[in-house]
Each structure stands twice: as C-alpha cells, then as structure tokens.
Amino acid sequence: MTLKVSSVQFQHKAGDKAYNLQRIDAFTAEAVAAGSQLVAFPEMCISGYWHVPKLDAAGLQALAEPLGGASIGHVARLARRHGIAIGAGFLERGGDGKLYNAYAVCLPDGAVHCHRKLHAFEHKLISSGDRYTVFDTPWGIRCGILICWDNNLVENARATALLGAELLIAPHQTGGCNSVSPFGMKHIPLEKWARRQEDPAAIAAEIRGPNGREWLMRWLPARAHDNGMFLVFSNGIGPDEDEVRTGNAMILDPYGRIIVETSEAADAMVSADLDLSLLDKCTGQRWLRGRRPELYGILTEARPDNLKPLEARFSESSTR
Numbered sequence: 001m002t003l004k005v006s007s008v009q010f011q012h013k014a015g016d017k018a019y020n021l022q023r024i025d026a027f028t029a030e031a032v033a034a035g036s037q038l039v040a041f042p043e044m045c046i047s048g049y050w051h052v053p054k055l056d057a058a059g060l061q062a063l064a065e066p067l068g069g070a071s072i073g074h075v076a077r078l079a080r081r082h083g084i085a086i087g088a089g090f091l092e093r094g095g096d097g098k099l100y101n102a103y104a105v106c107l108p109d110g111a112v113h114c115h116r117k118l119h120a121f122e123h124k125l126i127s128s129g130d131r132y133t134v135f136d137t138p139w140g141i142r143c144g145i146l147i148c149w150d151n152n153l154v155e156n157a158r159a160t161a162l163l164g165a166e167l168l169i170a171p172h173q174t175g176g177c178n179s180v181s182p183f184g185m186k187h188i189p190l191e192k193w194a195r196r197q198e199d200p201a202a203i204a205a206e207i208r209g210p211n212g213r214e215w216l217m218r219w220l221p222a223r224a225h226d227n228g229m230f231l232v233f234s235n236g237i238g239p240d241e242d243e244v245r246t247g248n249a250m251i252l253d254p255y256g257r258i259i260v261e262t263s264e265a266a267d268a269m270v271s272a273d274l275d276l277s278l279l280d281k282c283t284g285q286r287w288l289r290g291r292r293p294e295l296y297g298i299l300t301e302a303r304p305d306n307l308k309p310l311e312a313r314f315s316e317s318s319t320r
Contacts, residue, residue, distance in 0.1 A: 002273045003139050005167075005230075006031040006039040009247035010267040011238035014048035015063060021046065021074055024088055027269050028078055034271045037139060038085040040234040043117075043148050043171040044101060046071045046090040050173065050241040052122050060125055064093035067114050072104045079106040085137065087169050087234075089147065091126075092116065098127040103147050103171055109138060115145035118156060132156070134163040141166050141276060144229075148172045151223055155299065161227035161288060166254075166279050168223065172235040175212045175246025185211045188244040196265045203265045212246030213263070225256030228284025230274050237267060254282040 008027045013019045024041055031039035043049065047063050055063065065071050071090055079086045085107050092102035092114070101117040116129025134144045144165030150156045151170050160168060176188035188206045196203040206212060216233070224231040231252040236245035250261035251272045259272040279285060 001140070001276045003038070003141060003167075003276060004034070004036045004271060004273050005232055005251060006034060006036040006269050006271040007232045007234045007249040007251055008039060008041050008267075008269045009235050009237040009245075009249040009262070009264075010042070010045065011236060011240075011245070012042070012045045012048050014051040014241075016048070017046055017071055020048070021071065023267065024075065024086070025078065027267075028082060028084065028086055030269055031271065032082045032084055034269075036084060036271050038137075038143075038232075039087070039269075040169050040171060040232045041086070041088040042234045042236045043089040043103065043173045044091060045171075045236070046075075046088055049122070049236065050243055052091065052126075054241075055123070057125055060091070060099055060123065061093070064091045064099050066093050066095070067102070067104060067112065069093075072106065072112065075104065076106040076110065076112055079108050080110055083108045087145070087171065089171050094127075099123075099125055100129060101126055101147060102129075103145050103169075105135075105143065105145065105169065107137065111135075113143075113145070115147060117147040117150060119149045119153065121149065132160050132163055134160060134165045143167045143169060145169045145171075148174060152219065154223075154226075157223040157227050157229075161229055161284070165227075165229055166276075167230040167232065167274070168227075170220075170223075170231055170233045172233065173240060173245060174235060175215070175248065176206070176244040178243075185215050187211075187242070188246070190239055190242070190244060193239055193244050193265070200265070204263060206244070207246045207248065207263050207265060213248050213261075216248055216250075220250075221252060221256030221258070224252040224254055224284070226284050226287065228254045228279065228282045228286075228288060230254055230279075237265070254278055254284055 115133035144160035237247035
C-alpha cells in the first residue's frame with residue numbers, strides 16, 4: 001500500500017494572510033493534480049513568522065486567530081473540497097486566552113488536528129504547548145506533528161512515535177539563523193539572495209551548505225530512522241526579516257533515506273509515494289519493540305549540571 005504526500009516551501013509575506021492563503025490554494029491544487037493525499041506547508045506560513053518578535057501585545061492579538069477562525073476555516077474547506085489533507089501553521093488565540101505557535105492539519109472528512117509548539121521562543125507572550133499531537137487518518141496511517149525546534153529534542157520525536165505516529169509532519173522556519181554555537185548555523189547574507197539570479201551558484205551553495213541542507217543532515221534523518229517514521233519536512237524559503245530561510249523541502253522514509261528533495265531558491269513543492277510496507281520491519285520500529293522502559297526514568301529528570309553554569313564548571317576543573 002502506498003500514500004502519496006507533498007511538501008511545500010514558500011516565502012510568506014509578513015501579516016498578509018490573503019497572499020499566504022493564495023499560495024496555499026495554488027500549491028494545494030498542484031498537490032491534487034500530482035495525486036497527493038496530504039500536503040504540508042511551513043510553520044506559521046499563514047500569519048508570517050520572524051516579524052512576530054517585533055510586535056507588541058496589540059499587534060499579536062490582531063494577527064492571532066482561534067482554531068475555528070477564518071484562516072483555518074479556509075484551509076478546512078479547501079481540504080474537504082479537494083479530498084486532501086492540508087497542514088499549515090498560524091498564530092493561534094487559544095480558548096484559554098493564551099497565544100500559541102500552532103499547526104493545523106485539516107482532513108478531507110472535516111476533522112482538524114492542531115499542535116501547539118512545545119518549545120516556543122518567538123515572543124514572551126507566546127506560550128508553549130503542553131501535549132503531543134498524534135491522530136488517525138483515513139488512509140490507515142497515524143500522523144504526528146512537531147514544529148521546528150520541537151524536532152531538535154530527541155525525546156519529542158520518540159514520544160510521538162510511542163504514541164503510534166508512523167508519519168511525522170515537521171514544519172519549520174529554519175536555515176540561515178544566527179546560532180550561538182561556533183559550529184551552528186550562521187546568517188546568510190541578504191545580498192546573496194538578492195543576487196540569486198545573476199549568481200545562482202552562491203545561493204545554491206548556501207542552501208546546500210552548513211547553513212542549510214548540511215545542518216539538516218546532522219539530525220533530521222535520525223529522527224525518521226531511530227523512530228521508524230516517514231518524515232515530511234516543510235520550510236520557508238528566502239528572506240524573513242533579517243534571516244534567509246533555506247527551503248530544502250524533503251520527504252524521508254523510515255530508514256532516514258531521502259525519497260525526494262529540492263534545492264531550489266524559490267517557492268517549490270516535492271511529492272513522493274510512501275511505501276507503507278516499509279514500516280513493519282524497518283530498523284526504528286524493531287528498536288521500539290526492543291525498548292526497556294524500566295531503565296529510562298532518568299529521562300524525566302533534569303540534568304544535575306544544569307544547576308551550575310558551564311563556565312563555572314570549566315573554571316573549577318582548571319584549578320584541580
């Protein structure tokens with residue numbers, strides 16, 4: 001049995017929901033024409049992303065919508081009309097009065113499943129979610145959602161797999177960020193993007209290099225392989241305020257192998273047929289069955305050395 005899915009990278013416009021929804025409409029039509037049953041769009045692609053840290057409380061409230069609001073309502077109608085599942089990110093105004101970086105997957109039967117980012121950092125007024133999101137689909141496969149930094153913590157992918165997820169939807173706004181790590185991602189100069197037509201080799205090197213694909217390859221395939229899940233990675237592309245997103249939309253199988261990907265410096269979509277028969281005997285699923293949970297209590301405890309700054313620990317060791 002196979003399931004055809006699509007992953008989209010596109011450059012959203014900050015706060016321009018009408019434009020961003022038009023891009024979702026257009027790519028959904030492409031996905032339907034390709035025969036896909038699910039299409040994934042990037043994190044906060046409806047509302048816009050990196051302008052959010054600059055907004056005040058009133059600006060955030062104006063941008064945010066409830067799950068049952070106009071934007072997700074539009075996506076839900078699109079899903080029902082075309083008979084396809086659609087995932088898209090937005091800024092949610094929760095029923096509890098809090099704001100969340102959220103991602104909704106609208107199924108063709110009218111069901112809507114919403115994940116709130118577990119590790120939100122975009123604004124002090126945006127709260128983090130407190131639960132994992134795993135759900136059944138009409139195609140007999142269980143899906144999970146983890147947003148951007150959620151995927152960097154290995155425990156989140158494992159917990160999602162333990163809840164039965166066999167396909168992980170992983171929407172991002174990443175690449176070209178200014179990491180504090182000396183070997184982490186660095187800013188991609190905006191002028192390289194501006195000159196991408198006259199110097200395509202320079203922007204291609206960034207998209208495929210240590211600030212883009214190379215960084216993803218250090219960890220993204222492991223999330224799929226170690227947990228025996230297909231993975232659909234969607235991302236922004238191009239300038240987002242002072243950062244340049246690198247796209248790299250891709251789909252991976254449960255062995256961590258890339259089925260399809262793009263290095264285009266433009267809005268783009270990739271699609272693939274998932275061979276669901278791989279799930280039963282893949283390495284990650286066998287490892288899950290071999291777990292010994294009685295050993296893992298330490299995973300719920302804080303690291304003791306978190307109580308002391310790294311600099312202090314180095315200083316102590318140098319005096320011994």
